[in-house]
Amino acid sequence: MYVRNAWYAALWSQELPAGQMIARTLLDEPVVFLRDDAGRAAALLDRCPHRFVPLSLGARVPGDRIRCVYHGLEFGLDGACAHNPHGNGRIPPAARTRAYPVAERHGMVWIWMGEAAATPETIPDYGFLEGGPDFLLSARDRIVIRAGAELIVENLLDLSHASFLHDGILGSAATVAAQTEVAQHERGLTVRRWMPNVPSPRLFDTFSEHPGRRVDMWFDMNWQAPCALVNDVGATDPGGDRSRGYRILGAHILTPETATTTHYHFAAALRVPPGHDAAQDARIGRTLSEIRRYAFEQQDAPVIEAQQRELLRAGPDAPRPALFEIDAGPVRYRRMMDEMLARETRA
Amino acid sequence: MYVRNAWYAALWSQELPAGQMIARTLLDEPVVFLRDDAGRAAALLDRCPHRFVPLSLGARVPGDRIRCVYHGLEFGLDGACAHNPHGNGRIPPAARTRAYPVAERHGMVWIWMGEAAATPETIPDYGFLEGGPDFLLSARDRIVIRAGAELIVENLLDLSHASFLHDGILGSAATVAAQTEVAQHERGLTVRRWMPNVPSPRLFDTFSEHPGRRVDMWFDMNWQAPCALVNDVGATDPGGDRSRGYRILGAHILTPETATTTHYHFAAALRVPPGHDAAQDARIGRTLSEIRRYAFEQQDAPVIEAQQRELLRAGPDAPRPALFEIDAGPVRYRRMMDEMLARETRA
Amino acid sequence: MYVRNAWYAALWSQELPAGQMIARTLLDEPVVFLRDDAGRAAALLDRCPHRFVPLSLGARVPGDRIRCVYHGLEFGLDGACAHNPHGNGRIPPAARTRAYPVAERHGMVWIWMGEAAATPETIPDYGFLEGGPDFLLSARDRIVIRAGAELIVENLLDLSHASFLHDGILGSAATVAAQTEVAQHERGLTVRRWMPNVPSPRLFDTFSEHPGRRVDMWFDMNWQAPCALVNDVGATDPGGDRSRGYRILGAHILTPETATTTHYHFAAALRVPPGHDAAQDARIGRTLSEIRRYAFEQQDAPVIEAQQRELLRAGPDAPRPALFEIDAGPVRYRRMMDEMLARETRA
Numbered sequence A, B, C: 001m002y003v004r005n006a007w008y009a010a011l012w013s014q015e016l017p018a019g020q021m022i023a024r025t026l027l028d029e030p031v032v033f034l035r036d037d038a039g040r041a042a043a044l045l046d047r048c049p050h051r052f053v054p055l056s057l058g059a060r061v062p063g064d065r066i067r068c069v070y071h072g073l074e075f076g077l078d079g080a081c082a083h084n085p086h087g088n089g090r091i092p093p094a095a096r097t098r099a100y101p102v103a104e105r106h107g108m109v110w111i112w113m114g115e116a117a118a119t120p121e122t123i124p125d126y127g128f129l130e131g132g133p134d135f136l137l138s139a140r141d142r143i144v145i146r147a148g149a150e151l152i153v154e155n156l157l158d159l160s161h162a163s164f165l166h167d168g169i170l171g172s173a174a175t176v177a178a179q180t181e182v183a184q185h186e187r188g189l190t191v192r193r194w195m196p197n198v199p200s201p202r203l204f205d206t207f208s209e210h211p212g213r214r215v216d217m218w219f220d221m222n223w224q225a226p227c228a229l230v231n232d233v234g235a236t237d238p239g240g241d242r243s244r245g246y247r248i249l250g251a252h253i254l255t256p257e258t259a260t261t262t263h264y265h266f267a268a269a270l271r272v273p274p275g276h277d278a279a280q281d282a283r284i285g286r287t288l289s290e291i292r293r294y295a296f297e298q299q300d301a302p303v304i305e306a307q308q309r310e311l312l313r314a315g316p317d318a319p320r321p322a323l324f325e326i327d328a329g330p331v332r333y334r335r336m337m338d339e340m341l342a343r344e345t346r347a
């Protein structure tokens, strides 16, 4: 059961070169992505309506068409069979695969897999990934986590885990006591944490000329339903100006592959003090990419995957999890998702 | 659900040397094959009736018996326990495994796994695999395809796929337009294709002194229910005599291993113009074996296996496939199989 | 369905060093084992009640506590959450994982996973593994067999298999005819076999100065429900005194991991004639360990695992196994287990 009437991240734009077909499983459905001759991204259900062979095994042929590898039927990007090379050449009306609405924005290809009409105004805004004068960019990266997307959203909305699971990198004993605020907005939630006068975490120290100093630090996480998150983490000198100093805007964009596996796309922009040179910038960008990948792949993923395995083993009769104050964000998230699912089911 | 009252290919004769036991899963049942002291093939359900250990783990012992590895009970080739070495030596009447009717013909061991009496007159005839004065033989080969047998029969009965999936080897753009005729006969179907004046496909060109010439070509496929196919492909000079020139008789013999995996046995006889020497013949036989294995293992199998995976993923609620004129053979095949299954279920 | 109100072997004591946490699946439940500061073994359900992450991924922290890796909640060895480092620090009453009764005896850690009160007096007695003046000890070993525990108990209670599966090592053609007696006692069964004047099996010959001689031999197997077995095998000169001569006391202690996989713990004590030196003793101990591991891992396991696979394939509709005189022990075992399960279900 997925919320379907929503935009999901499908591919970083760079993953889809002209002339290629990329197959990906999203929401348990096989999808093939390609670009038309004008470079526009398109997405079809990756299943030939003739004999169910994946279209992605075939060839991209002239006239914005895919030719199926098995019997050579050709399909347009609207999903309809456009050419039958055999015998009388007739094409039955059922010879049509599904075409999905697609949008490309700020370096990400988005797909709409629901039955309702797509709403372009709800495409999540990751404009900060375009960069800017004071911002360095990390790599645009992706891993597959063998856990349901909901466990990863809960991970991200529960800022408390940073102090333990990412001890040293993102949090520390000094950040544990910080109060957390949860606010609901039209399309999601924002969870906010303010940590005045704490030791600078390694994430910032790595880039700083003054490692080991104390900072005022914030850590905000914004979630837009169902799967798009942005975190805004920053540190200033105690009492300093939040519009200056280190700040990281992080994209965490999840797409269910199946009920228990998730594509996790991530990238970040780092605001740096002026005066860096290009070599330094490249090094900082690389370090930022590496630290983030390390935190997600080596710290979060093993724990969340173990959690998923344990949930599957415990089964539907398992006792309900014990809830703490730190679960305020995840609890609201679950409630909003349940409401969205219920609305879709009724509709 | 398998048609069970039928002969299925179990092993090439050469796969069953005297003194050995060969275990194979057929129609989801474990079967052990061996030869009696006179060399006759036999087949038993590969499951000791005592504690369900595979008999094939045991030993072939004198007196045409198998001794179970676990507690040493001995079984005759009729499946009955013939010796209990322990204590009072008594043997309960239930101590009997199933023995299957077996027939060996033209180098293939056939098995009958149904409840009805076996009918020797319906053993498929692959006499052409014995060779003859003008015929060279390929190797007798086998691969396991991870797809149901019905998908492979449909593949073979749909001649149109040759032009695309085997483009260059068996078909080409020039053969696409050819008309196909489907005829039903007592035990199956014949699908026929006649392609006058087309470029010679590589399959024949490989053996020919005149590569690149044009030929009249035929491609007939004969299916005997449930799983035995013969194709007859040939080429003559345009307007030439079909009783001369290149001709390949190909055996395609399928046996379900499980609902989604199939043993695919294949071999062929090639009619060659007179005057070849033995060294040439050996080379041609090898080439023929290699081309066929390549076409089935590298071209057909990946596509059919992808089709099978997609059918499993789509599940029983999937839309029905769109049918084209090229599906005339497969559609008749499905109907005949459904009728056979219904007859067996009623019986 | 497991008998749960019983002691199960969890770990050899040596497998649980101070300061470490060991995760093991027992009866389909994840369990984490550790020692308190006084060295006493403890066992908790290996599942944080907060978000179901395995506690064994966390850290052993001072004060006999485990700290969960994910959000740093701390749990005492009674399973209760003892510290919440976040925000207001409140702990909901549901924040408690299950603690299991544990006992350590003669080098084995035992666990009680049932709902009834644990009964210390029923801990199986493996005192002979402490050794003694005339006894040499094998290694304490463990393998995982991919078969249900009941198939292994049946293997052990059916002494007849020794003559075939362990032909040469433990039995031989000469031991086949021996009569077997089965006796029920309060907590289980004893199966006894007496084999006068037979060739000495390799198991003893290996240690003997007189290989190849004839011996009187006994082979008794004692089973205590549900999973604790001891065998007592010995050989004397024909007509000799059973309180002297070679004798092996073997521990076979099974614990279901899942319904189809089992932890098999084994160890043995060998009574040797006086006069061995230490180097000889070490060699004999090693040989004893190796022979036993070989017999279980290379001879029993492949057969029992094939049996399990075949039982799973045959499914619930399979015909019932044919029973022979040699099945007297296993048949009684099944009946006693069924009664125990029925009693637990009623309770």
Ligand code: FES
Residues within 6 Å of the ligand: A048, A049, A050, A051, A052, A053, A068, A069, A070, A071, A072, A073
């Ligand atoms: S399966 Fe695609 S053309 Fe036949």
Ligand code: FES
Residues within 6 Å of the ligand: B048, B049, B050, B051, B052, B053, B068, B069, B070, B071, B072, B073
């Ligand atoms: S299982 Fe075959 S003899 Fe016992």
Ligand code: FES
Residues within 6 Å of the ligand: C048, C049, C050, C051, C052, C053, C068, C069, C070, C071, C072, C073
């Ligand atoms: S899952 Fe253990 S503390 Fe949260």
